[in-house]
Amino acid sequence: MPLPRFQKLDEPRKKTILDAAAEEFGERGFEQASYNRIIERAGISKGAMYYYFSDKDDLYRTVLDHALAHWLLQVGFPFEADDAASFWNACEAMYARSLRFMLEDPKNAALCLSVAQARERLEGHPVLLMLNERMMEWTGALVSQGQALGAVREDLPTDLIVHAALALMDAGDRWLASHWSEITADAVDDTASKMVDLFRRVGEPEGAR
Amino acid sequence: MPLPRFQKLDEPRKKTILDAAAEEFGERGFEQASYNRIIERAGISKGAMYYYFSDKDDLYRTVLDHALAHWLLQVGFPFEADDAASFWNACEAMYARSLRFMLEDPKNAALCLSVAQARERLEGHPVLLMLNERMMEWTGALVSQGQALGAVREDLPTDLIVHAALALMDAGDRWLASHWSEITADAVDDTASKMVDLFRRVGEPEGAR
DNA sequence: GGCGGTTCGACCGAGTGGTCTAATACTGGG
DNA sequence: CCCAGTATTAGACCACTCGGTCGAACCGCC
Known part of the structure; x- marks a missing residue:
């Protein structure tokens, strides 16, 4: 404003x-x-x-508004899934988009990371806290969708899954950041696939594979 | 000093x-x-x-020195494992100790979290960066031990596993913090078990269970 | 009395977010 | 073309907090 x-x-x-x-x-x-x-x-x-x-x-x-708008536009969509397999495929595609976003716009990437930081500290500027809450709701909705498709386990509290998912995402970003130079543009899909595999391990129901 | x-x-x-x-x-x-x-x-x-x-x-x-000394004393030891199963048991015990540490000494807990934060931001006070590096080395050694015992997969970069493990740990702390009032002292072991199961899912070799 | 170890708080320069006035640039109407 | 009036810009200035310094005072002891 x-x-x-x-x-x-x-x-x-x-x-x-x-x-x-x-x-x-x-x-x-x-x-x-x-x-x-x-x-x-x-x-x-x-x-x-x-x-x-x-x-x-x-x-x-x-x-922050600008950065978030960019992020949503470039990363959030499209996300289409109608069964467990397509759900995880869509996650992979989205993760790859997220990586590309970070790679090509480090300025906004840093801002988005500061949102994650507010989550990690459980405090910060009111705007950060609000954005973070929206982010968690958004992720929560994703998890629910996954559960409805049988792709995501239901034996844990949803918010724990959300926290774990976001944490893994951040860990991936950080790991990526410390291997910045090694990541060529076409290694992105490969990295995304590796990372989403971690998400699956944590999120999939017991014995789903 | x-x-x-x-x-x-x-x-x-x-x-x-x-x-x-x-x-x-x-x-x-x-x-x-x-x-x-x-x-x-x-x-x-x-x-x-x-x-x-x-x-x-x-x-x-x-x-920070004081806080870290406390942490190491109360959480770090003992850790004894001579096969895959005992490795994960030891992890569970250690995680439970970590939870108790956080519960009973929020002042030092907050300091320890600030070390995690330095990792998340990839910057901060030099002392934080150093502590964080030590923390990652320490975790790396743990992962290596797990690998030697066949408890931890070897098909991913070690540092990625380390990042993921620390991230999950932080996520657990955070989730715990937002459910503070619900965690009674004797729910600690149960929570630790749930959390370490997430670690196992991420860290165990394919098809280990 | 005098001496060393300790405590006090006024003070310093730098930097903060924010205000305000005076000067300038730009506008449309006569 | 000129002028009134508005939109815009510049930067001196304000009160305040910051980490850090320093000389005076205080205290117990020989």
């Missing part, structure tokens, strides 16, 4: 500002990020910045 | 100071923690604090 004036800005200017903010917030998180430094990075004056955003909070929300 | 004078303080005074610091650092992490606030909490003057610790960094290291 930037002040409406911001929307009227020409595209490159908007991008410059949002990019600078995304970098700073991504690198340091909300608290540690310096509004002054963002202003400096964006090559804009303080007055101008406060003319477009009411405060640091406002800018943060705007930047 | 507090200044040697600190060691000569009487026990309750030391405890007051370290507790205050552990709380603040545990709640907010190194950067966000306020040295001034710790001083206030400890009910001590600034001059006295700087008389015992050379700076914020020094205090942080000291506090």
